[in-house]
Amino acid sequence: MSLAHDPFGPADHIEVEVLIIGSGAGGAPTAALLAEAGFEVLIVEEGAWVDQGAVKPFSLEQMARQYRSGGVTVALGRPAVPYTEGQCAGGGTEVNSGLYKRPPHEVLEAWRADYRIADLDLDEIDTISDEVERDLSVSTVPGPTTEASRALARGAEALGWRNGEIPRWMAYPERGDALSGRRQSMTVTYLPRAVRAGARLATEVRVDRLEIVDGTARAALVTRSGGRSGRISFRHVFVCGGAIQTPALLQRSGLRRHIGASLAVHPTVKLAAKFRDEVNVDDDVPVHQVTEFFPYSSFGGSASQAGLVALALNDNWRAFSRQIIDWRRMSVYYAAIRSEGRGRVVAVPGLRDPVVTYRLTRNDRALLGASLGRLALAMLAAGAEEVFPSFRDAPIVRRAADVARLESGFRADRASVMTVHLCSTVPLGEDPNRCGADSHGRIHGTTNVRVNDASLLPTAPGVNPQATVMAIAIRNARRFIEETPVG
Amino acid sequence: MPTGSAHRLVAPYADALLARDLPALDPTRRAETVDFVALRVSTLPTPMLVGVSIVAWAFDLLLRLGSRRTFISLSTRVPIPFVSEYPRLIRSLAFAYVWERWPDTRPDGGRAPVVP
């Protein structure tokens, strides 16, 4: 049931105390906390409200209704790196895997040291994570996980590699099983909480730019559904549009310093594994991950409905096409790496969307190949009959000797390298040479423009980032509440 | 980009590519798939759309000028970095659609045999 209302009515100009742009993993908790603290909050979201369960997960319909540009967004480079952005109330949290990983201490410590982040207290982050885990009902699957998930664990065990079931934000009914969970995304948790505390939510409103005078932002110029313009004056603004839209909006508004120049992602390669029995689950993802190679790489399972299996086989369709008949016996697995490379987000005047680029380094490419080889070994050890790596001219892998051919034939330029995690375009901290925002997310050189989403994370954390995004956002929101008088 | 113009731009090449890649795919299904591809192209982010439009226009021209079969065959083997993304894009969109919509489609695009 949509919680959105049109805040404009017949007017074209409205005034609010706090404007929050974006309703995802950063924006929704920010809205809830601020509203509960007594601030008058309006959230504007570019996408529409779609109820959890209204659309089949990982389907093309979901891509059309809950992703930006139908899910077809690409960072240019060699190779080009497709990525995905949620565009709907709740943002990425509505469509992602739901896997929850607490911010790793070693990552936080490295950030704090490297980027000179003030007041980053690991105990505070842990306490916030405890809260988030309660609020999102983070839990493991009751009963056995899916066969596709267990296969990955089995393979890792056989090779002596650390692995585990990753909990997700899911609510399970009393005698539920692996497929019965209800996603505890923002539309089900923090957005209703924000609205209950008095926040308002407007959907299908796009912020074109912010009006900033002498470092103080005064208003947002927006386009509403139907194409009408609008103007929202505010006292404070939180930009929470995600690592691509946030820097694009800031650049369109004249803020450029250390904004958009350091995009970090988790480049990912994949393969399809075929088993003797039917393992395909077409609307869920495996929950097991191989963590042996942290922080360099991690392996997990992807959504595997027939269309996605066809995509996985597509890179070497000539040799692999026959396999699609057996899609029910197949599941897609991925290897994601921590990348040395970085990318850029550049808003181009006159173009609605920014140009996004990404560059893989030599080591990134080597690590992608080695990781895909290791993943292939794990799937063989799990009992897969055949493994189909997703790159042009990839060999069919049936035994260890074939993995050598995978390794020698792999080139990142020939593979489908993609990412679902995007971070670091407005790094937080006090390092004047790298940080676009201060230690709590306020854009350097402004009085009231704050960012509170994945853009702040100084590097891609090497784990699913949502938990980290939420913990940092809540920390920052609390600081804002402490130091800002209401009304 | 309005769907109509995306369709005009993209449909001929996409249709020819699919006819080659999935020769047994029903014309009706192929048309539906091409419609989907065009729809997705029309919602591409603007910078991508600019690039794709140029390549699509060039491909469409070459398709009409030369031998269809040769061109389609060559177009999928073009080593030029940005240009080769176009056939890949068309293919990915089309294959994702075909197999999500009709999961038991055979590798050549044909319908699955009816199981008694």
Next chain:
Amino acid sequence: MADTHARRSAPPATVITGATGWFGRALVERLLADGRPALRTLVRSPEEGEALGARGVEVVSGDITDRRDVARLFDGLPEGADVVHGAGIIHPRVVADFTRVNAQGTRYMVDVARDAGVRRFVHVSSNSPFGTNPVNGETFRNHEPYHPYLGYGTSKMQGELAVLAGVEAGLDAVIVRPPWFYGPFQPERQSTFFTLVRTGRFPMFAGGTQRRSMVYVDNLVQGVLLAELTEGIAGRGYWIADTRPYEVREIVDTVRRALTDEGYEVSGRPRSLPIAIARAAETADRLLQRVGRYQQQLHVLGEMGHTIACDISVARAELGYEPGVELYEGMRRSIRWCREQGISL
């Protein structure tokens, strides 16, 4: 999984190949010191075998690339003998030697050993089938994808595959994978290494932060003997190395310190060269090998730009392997041995 410390007793006979090589000599010394009975080895010429023969080792003259010679090696062996197959070529004259010796030779050994009903076959492999680590900081685990580094790596990979095929056919075989080794009995090229380090001319790239696992020869002997005598590990492969990998600059500094402490004069200053040089050497090496030629210095130079590091925790856990000698001590012993042999550094 093995009961990690269940040990077999010494076999009635032990076949050793590569006994005249670096590792082989160290192994034979240890077995003789342990009082191992009935050692038998294959050497290419009677002269090479003389010293061994004088110590009571049975010497069979022949070439590992000749199946009949390999058959003669196993002729009349008592039941329950063990085999340590350490023969191999690392720096050949021509690239084709790699395949003949490392791949084909191993295949013959595996086939004949299986037919002869040996108790345990230990195959001495290398890091080369696995290539180099993609990122400095990563280490090779016990199961890794094959990614051979050029000709040597491919041939050693084929050797491993032959051994694993033997396991499937019923041979009780174990693979030991040593990285860069050092210690007494070293060949001439290692003396060049010492000289270069001593005079500050050893090529280090990009600050020498690449990490290299190394294994002191006595540690390797220990590892091989554990792989030979531990129950229930057929088909498994183990990294046998010193406790931890060393940074290249640490290796250079430590060796210089060891040389000084052994009374040698060190000169020059180790300096770091641009990584582009190592990459160019690697490319040149690759091109040469493709046309069947092999240039040792070029190969070593190309490899120096890489990290090759392995994790010994499984060897520790399953074999009870405990490296006893570390880099500084091991290098001092090497240097002393060179002095005793009259090798100038």
